[in-house]
Amino acid sequence: MSRIQIGEKLPDFTVDTQDQNNVTLHGLLKGKTVLRVLRYIGCPSCRVDVHEIAVRYEEFTKRGAQVLVVMQSTQKNLTDALAGEELPLSIVCDPDMAIYKALAIPVAADKEELRGPDAAAMLAIRDKVQALGYAHGLYEGDELQLPAMFIADPDGTVRYAHYATAIPDMPSVDEVLAILDGLA
Numbered sequence: 001m002s003r004i005q006i007g008e009k010l011p012d013f014t015v016d017t018q019d020q021n022n023v024t025l026h027g028l029l030k031g032k033t034v035l036r037v038l039r040y041i042g043c044p045s046c047r048v049d050v051h052e053i054a055v056r057y058e059e060f061t062k063r064g065a066q067v068l069v070v071m072q073s074t075q076k077n078l079t080d081a082l083a084g085e086e087l088p089l090s091i092v093c094d095p096d097m098a099i100y101k102a103l104a105i106p107v108a109a110d111k112e113e114l115r116g117p118d119a120a121a122m123l124a125i126r127d128k129v130q131a132l133g134y135a136h137g138l139y140e141g142d143e144l145q146l147p148a149m150f151i152a153d154p155d156g157t158v159r160y161a162h163y164a165t166a167i168p169d170m171p172s173v174d175e176v177l178a179i180l181d182g183l184a
Contacts, residue, residue: 002104004161005158009156010150010152010158011102013094015093016092017091017093018087021075025068025099026156028090029155029156031066031154032152032183033065034060034065034066034067034150036049036170037070037100039142039145040071040072041137041140042077042081042138043137045125047132048125048129048132048134049069051132052172053067054087056173056177058088060180063177065151066090067089069090070092070094070100071092071093072097072100072140072141073091073095077138077140081137095140095141103148103150107144107145107146108144113144113165113166114143115167116166121168125167125168146166149162149164150162151180160179
């Protein structure tokens, strides 16, 4: 598979989310959709990412956008890890990694590549993890999975695509909001 390009359509899948079963990915697309593909719910840096999006979620909805997070987690592990925590966003469960494969999101060669060359950026993430009190949970899927992010129209047409080269190489919430503003 080759990387998805701007102007192409996201592939469709039947998926589960933290609170829905057997829905289609395209059925979840409403307004502009930020599809943030992370690793798994037990990953502390992924939890920080989800937290930062949740805290500022109203800024997405004011732009007519929503955020879907894709994780390698099973629905049960996701539900257990969130322990009744209410999120304004949906998390798509992809324990078989079908979405990762279809979008050709690469895996890092090793943990050094996963962390990337910017040690300060990883330390900043670690500081956020500690401040929020997240601890590493269950390992799921491929530990070396790199993240990615896409923005799609309601019909699944990709308007923005970013394949991260390391965990810290993902657009911040401010950057995502600016990208959305530029797509309006």
